Amino acid sequence: MEFAKEGELVRYIAICSILLVIVSVIAVPSIVVVLSTYDTNRMADNQSTVLRGEDITIKVYMHEINQIVSMNLEDYVKGVVAAEMPAEFEVEALKAQAVAARTYAVKHMVIFGGTGAGEHPGADVTTDHNDSQAWYNETKLKENWGTNYSKYWSKVCTAVDQTQGLIITYQGEPINAVFHSTSGERTASAKEVWGFDYPYLQSVACSWDQLSPRYQDTKEISLAELEARLGTDAGIMATAQSGGSAGVVSIIDYTDSGRVNRVRIGSKTLTGLEVRQQLELRSANFNVKAASDKLIFRTIGYGHGVGLCQYGANGQAKQNRDFRQILTYYYTGTALKNIFGS
Numbered sequence: 001m002e003f004a005k006e007g008e009l010v011r012y013i014a015i016c017s018i019l020l021v022i023v024s025v026i027a028v029p030s031i032v033v034v035l036s037t038y039d040t041n042r043m044a045d046n047q048s049t050v051l052r053g054e055d056i057t058i059k060v061y062m063h064e065i066n067q068i069v070s071m072n073l074e075d076y077v078k079g080v081v082a083a084e085m086p087a088e089f090e091v092e093a094l095k096a097q098a099v100a101a102r103t104y105a106v107k108h109m110v111i112f113g114g115t116g117a118g119e120h121p122g123a124d125v126t127t128d129h130n131d132s133q134a135w136y137n138e139t140k141l142k143e144n145w146g147t148n149y150s151k152y153w154s155k156v157c158t159a160v161d162q163t164q165g166l167i168i169t170y171q172g173e174p175i176n177a178v179f180h181s182t183s184g185e186r187t188a189s190a191k192e193v194w195g196f197d198y199p200y201l202q203s204v205a206c207s208w209d210q211l212s213p214r215y216q217d218t219k220e221i222s223l224a225e226l227e228a229r230l231g232t233d234a235g236i237m238a239t240a241q242s243g244g245s246a247g248v249v250s251i252i253d254y255t256d257s258g259r260v261n262r263v264r265i266g267s268k269t270l271t272g273l274e275v276r277q278q279l280e281l282r283s284a285n286f287n288v289k290a291a292s293d294k295l296i297f298r299t300i301g302y303g304h305g306v307g308l309c310q311y312g313a314n315g316q317a318k319q320n321r322d323f324r325q326i327l328t329y330y331y332t333g334t335a336l337k338n339i340f341g342s
Helices: 006-052 073-084 091-108 138-161 190-194 223-230 236-243 272-279 310-318 323-330
Strands: 057-062 067-072 166-170 216-222 249-254 260-265 268-271 286-291 294-300 335-338
Touching (some): 073 091, 249 286, 260 272
Antiparallel strands (some): 216 294
């Protein structure tokens, strides 16, 4: 197009400049907003897909083969429930165990902000029950369950599937979902066992575990073996020779949950937890008496006593309490949350 006059050309350039400014000020930011909104929505959709999907991966250190294996989180939880709780338990008890096991896993998973398996870089958890949660594969379960494998595995899968994605939280964060076999009268607080106070790991009464085969135990230990385990500096034999076996041991005091806090054996003062560990007792809830050349320890309960009592959970389930009631009883002031967002 040709312009007849120079003035018209100037006016045309001016109009184009104004239009360019309008486009820069109004249109471009609008496009940016649209694109930003699209990108944000796309990221949100991707995140939702990850959190709602059934392919969340957990990295498990298999201590038996010294190798890290990646697996589906829900499959991992099934292996933990099968390893940690008797499959003949009530389904609601198995559900409670499933949620506790999943919570423990999520608490440690790096993708959820956890610190992983500590001494095993790259792993979230291990299969060593001394460090983490036990986990059994199909071969091990068939060996343990024999002809009951199909029935028990179906039961475990039901418990895990019906609680899919659920974890236990305190003030919105996953808890340290510790558990034990048999509490015996009361559970223990985390503070009395490990020295760290968690508001959701407090001592609560438990009367549902009395049918546990591990509720009571008696163990006799000779004075000679006692000195071998605790060391000659304990002066056990010397104390027995001077004052008789009755003077060898004396419980000093107890914790709030009724477990032994401190006990004198020979010339040594030990905590109840130290005695439990060094003498391989079932719990720190014990009494002891002397008899000629030995001590007789009678224990109540099995395990550290903190958090979920497994036999107590089964006892509650037999009284028609569901897994939610069981969990919120043993973990004080907690709530349940679904990591899949539903």
